[in-house]
Amino acid sequence: MTVSKRGFLRTCLAFAIALAAPMVMPAGHAAAQDSVGARTAAALPERGEFFLGLFNGGERDGFMRLGWIKGDDGVLLYDRTMMPSTQVYETLAFNLAPDLQFETVHLEFHRGTSYMNLDLEFADGRATGNRVVLRLEDVEVQPVDVEIPEGTLPRPVAFLMPLVLPETDGSETAFRWYGPLGNAFADVTITARPGGMIETPAGSFDTTRYEIRGGTPDNDVYVTRGEERRVVRIDVIGQDMQFLAVPEADAGS
Known part of the structure; x- marks a missing residue:
């Protein structure tokens, strides 16, 4: 079965920390330090990336490259995804605060002969900017001004969390995400659920399966067990589409 363009678009719809003197920390700052985003960022290595082959109906049809780089002032989260059969290519970069809260977003999305450019800045609980759609015959500028509730995280963070969440069956983490592509x-x-042994083009792996539920679409993320975890499979629930680990030689393709 071949996934439709609309189905793939839903899939894409998949990114100030003071004086040393003792002080009483304001309640809001304390909450931020103990947020899901702050705990995730603290547990992640300084940088990392996973490259997965995209398989559509069992046939290789593109890739996902998702990674992060931690710095003194925050985190750079990036995503590159391609699906040639639908002439889709997405490049996405988030500049995030140390607790993975939004600061800026830059997104480029190509489909066929059309191209979309999205630039957003986040301040005072709002995302503002422009979505520019360029077609062969015209250019459309769509202003964006949307409220972003406190604690909201970028959608791609959901695929990084399984690298650091508990492996215990039934352990659960909840949060709200925002996907800028579909606003x-x-x-x-x-x-977390037992994942068992799975087969991929890169080999066999003993895994924990992390069920991501509540978005569109839902996903299952399979991560190797133990230390130095690795995402080796992502299932798109309700579609005949998977992202699978491939041999290292393929990662540069």
């Missing part, structure tokens, strides 16, 4: 919000949960 969409979702309240999601990530629940």
Whole structure:
């Protein structure tokens, strides 16, 4: 079965920390330090990336490259995804605060002969900017001004969390994500389940399966067990589409 363009678009819809003297920390700052985003960022290595082959109906049809780089002032989160059969290519970069809260977003999305450019800045609980759609015959500028509730995280963070969440069956984490491509919000949960041994083009792996539920579409993320975890498979629920680990030689393709 071949996934439709609309189905793939839903899939894409998949990114100030003071004096040393003792002080009483304001309640809001303390909450930020103990947020899901702050705990995730603290547990992640200084940088990392996973490259997965995109398989559509069992046939290789593109890739996903998702990674992050932690710096003194925050985190750079990036995503590159391509699906040649639908002439789709997405490049996405988030500049995030140390607790993975939004600062800026730059997104480029190509489909066929059309191209979209999205630039957003985040301040005072709002995302503002422009979505520019360039077609062969015209250019459309769509202003963006949307409220971003406190604690909202970028959608791609959901695929990084399984690298650091508990492996215990039934353990659950909840948060809200925002996907700038579709300007969409979702309240999601990530629940750990046994993944068992799985087969990929890169080999066999003993895994924990993390169920991401509440978004569109839902996903299952399979991560190797133990230390130095690795994402080796992502299933798109309700579609005949998977992202699978491939041999290292393919990662540069």
